[in-house]
Amino acid sequence: MRKLLYVFLIIFIAVALVLGIKVSKKDSMLPTSKDYDYMTCEGTVDNPDELPLLQKDNLSVTLLNVFTNTLKEEDLKSLNLTEVEINNVMIQADNDNFIALVKFESLDGTSVNELSCDFQIYDIVDDTCNIYLSSITQVEKDLMRAFSRFLDINSGNTNYKFNRIGSSYKRFIIKQDTNYSIVLFSTQIPEENQDLANKSDLNVLIINPQYQNDSGEKIVFKDTFFDLVLKRITKEPSI
Numbered sequence: 303m304r305k306l307l308y309v310f311l312i313i314f315i316a317v318a319l320v321l322g323i324k325v326s327k328k329d330s331m332l333p334t335s336k337d338y339d340y341m342t343c344e345g346t347v348d349n350p351d352e353l354p355l356l357q358k359d360n361l362s363v364t365l366l367n368v369f370t371n372t373l374k375e376e377d378l379k380s381l382n383l384t385e386v387e388i389n390n391v392m393i394q395a396d397n398d399n400f401i402a403l404v405k406f407e408s409l410d411g412t413s414v415n416e417l418s419c420d421f422q423i424y425d426i427v428d429d430t431c432n433i434y435l436s437s438i439t440q441v442e443k444d445l446m447r448a449f450s451r452f453l454d455i456n457s458g459n460t461n462y463k464f465n466r467i468g469s470s471y472k473r474f475i476i477k478q479d480t481n482y483s484i485v486l487f488s489t490q491i492p493e494e495n496q497d498l499a500n501k502s503d504l505n506v507l508i509i510n511p512q513y514q515n516d517s518g519e520k521i522v523f524k525d526t527f528f529d530l531v532l533k534r535i536t537k538e539p540s541i
Contacts, residue, residue: 340452342529343502352380353537354506354530358523360410360514365506365530366403366484369421370491370499373401387477391486394474398488399435400499400505404530407482412515417475417483419511421451425502431462434499435471435489438509445509452507452527467495483513506530 345354345366351506354365366381373395378388381403395401395431402423406414423435431453438445476484487506491499508528513521 314338321424325505330516336454338448339411339526340455340529342456342531344531344533346477346533354532356528356530357409358526358528359521360408360412361414361511361521361523362405362407362409363508363511363528363530364405364407365532366405368403368504368532369395369401370399370496370505372397372399384477387484390474390476394472394476394486395488398472399496400491400492401486401488402435403476403484403486404508405482405484405504406511406513408515411481413479414483415478415514417478417485417511417513419485420445420509421473421487422505422507422509423487424505424507425499426453426457426462426505427498427502429459429462432465432467432495432498432502434491434495434504435468435487436466437471437473448504448525448527449507451531456529467491501534504532506532 312392339358341356341358343354343356345352345365345367347353357419358361367377369377373392375388375392383391391401391403400423408414408418420437421435422433422438424431424433426432438449450462453459468491471487474486476486506529508530510526511523511528515521
């Protein structure tokens with residue numbers, strides 16, 4: 303009887319060890335902060351030379367602006383867009399009241415076609431991360447973990463609460479078939495959140511962009527976060 307118990311105990315330990323190894327291997331496949339290339343740049347939209355802009359390899363990613371009210375044509379005049387591009391923006395933005403425009407451009411002048419990416423547009427207020435616009439769904443847990451690690455690295459805060467404000471989104475390529483693509487991201491946010499969006503610094507996070515060049519080669523930026531931060535300028539009161 304005792305020998306039988308020993309046999310069962312040995313079998314139990316062996317099974318536990320095997321399962322432990324499998325779980326360990328599975329966890330090791332999840333992205334860690336070291337696996338991701340996190341880049342951050344702050345800027346304003348008041349001066350073309352101060353736009354938030356990041357570069358990696360042959361790609362530059364620039365935040366042209368974030369609009370937190372229903373768009374008017376005159377809002378786009380300072381962005382150096384063509385009439386066709388302005389018209390496309392107005393059509394696609396429609397009556398949305400939260401719109402971001404991001405430019406993806408090749409550094410060597412080759413085409414940027416069939417562009418796609420994940421994205422997250424958010425701000426941080428105290429210990430709350432307000433997410434206005436996102437392509438990351440609740441089931442994409444790996445990306446959400448990576449986003450949480452990104453916040454940890456930038457702030458050291460590991461206890462953010464997440465507040466999803468925009469419930470849906472649109473993503474539309476305004477221009478392509480040239481050395482750049484301009485992408486519009488937009489949504490409707492509740493009126494009570496517009497004041498918050500107007501006052502806080504906004505982070506436009508572009509995740510894992512990919513596109514095709516002139517030769518039809520797919521250029522993939524795997525595990526890459528481009529974080530473009532729109533700083534709000536607080537003017538000193540005049541005396």
